[in-house]
Amino acid sequence: MVRRMVSVEAEGLDVAAVLAHYEAHGYARLGRVLDDAGVESLRERADDLMLGRVVYPGMFFQPDATTGRYEDAPLGLGWQGPSLEYRKLEKLEKDPRFLAWLENPLFERITRARIPGDIVLYRAILFHKGPAGGSNLPFHQDGGKLWGLTREPDLQIWTALDDAPEGGGCLEVIPGSHRAGLVTALGGVIPPDRVEAADAEGHVVPLPVRAGEALLVHNHVWHRSGRGRPGQRRRAFSACYMSADTTCVRKKKAPRVFPPVFRHPMRGG
Numbered sequence: 001m002v003r004r005m006v007s008v009e010a011e012g013l014d015v016a017a018v019l020a021h022y023e024a025h026g027y028a029r030l031g032r033v034l035d036d037a038g039v040e041s042l043r044e045r046a047d048d049l050m051l052g053r054v055v056y057p058g059m060f061f062q063p064d065a066t067t068g069r070y071e072d073a074p075l076g077l078g079w080q081g082p083s084l085e086y087r088k089l090e091k092l093e094k095d096p097r098f099l100a101w102l103e104n105p106l107f108e109r110i111t112r113a114r115i116p117g118d119i120v121l122y123r124a125i126l127f128h129k130g131p132a133g134g135s136n137l138p139f140h141q142d143g144g145k146l147w148g149l150t151r152e153p154d155l156q157i158w159t160a161l162d163d164a165p166e167g168g169g170c171l172e173v174i175p176g177s178h179r180a181g182l183v184t185a186l187g188g189v190i191p192p193d194r195v196e197a198a199d200a201e202g203h204v205v206p207l208p209v210r211a212g213e214a215l216l217v218h219n220h221v222w223h224r225s226g227r228g229r230p231g232q233r234r235r236a237f238s239a240c241y242m243s244a245d246t247t248c249v250r251k252k253k254a255p256r257v258f259p260p261v262f263r264h265p266m267r268g269g
Helices: 008-012 015-025 036-050 096-102 105-114 192-197
Strands: 027-032 060-063 086-090 119-129 137-141 155-160 171-173 205-207 213-217 223-225 234-243 260-262
Touching (some): 008 027, 015 027, 015 105, 015 213, 036 086, 036 119, 036 234, 096 234, 105 155, 171 213
Antiparallel strands (some): 086 119, 119 234, 119 260, 137 223, 155 234, 171 205, 171 223
């Protein structure tokens, strides 16, 4: 059985106040919500997966760029053997430890306050900047045609498994940018000319966090992260929640099926 990992500090969290800030600014701090033992447990499991000590068929791996440039990160290679230089690991809901964390009671309170009805998971993903510093990630939005959905999700919960200091891989956001919606229909990386036109550098807000702290991140808020500090890893776990009424519309492959996480209490099950 996987142990409970929510910190004592999180039990009295004012969810309504957090969501009000989130609605206005496109992000919100939850504070320290993952306890010390939980941090160590998820760090250990993240490394188990990267080093092949624990294996789940169908997981997604992306190696990092050796240049530190997001544009150079290889695509489509998948698992390349044991390494602590993977940039992304996806489908972490396959692992009981990560599943227990993304289904914890605090996250259920938050998601139910934001999303009506049954709730499913779009993705559960580890973002990793390895000992060499990892790569930068430019301003982007998580949605659009790249995601191939019938409706846009708008709630991600991002948990730091390592310290992410300012200038060392922390998230950086443009507050309020989510209110204008998608910059391009495709979604993803925001074109440089649009970044310049918005004077993004003049409005960016860094969000440094300590291990165990979590953030709410709106899918459409402009966000980015720089490289980590050499010799200091930055592991972060992100879960994106959405309504169970959302379906996949992609054509090139079989439509994705999204795992249920929280069923509406009136529907049972």
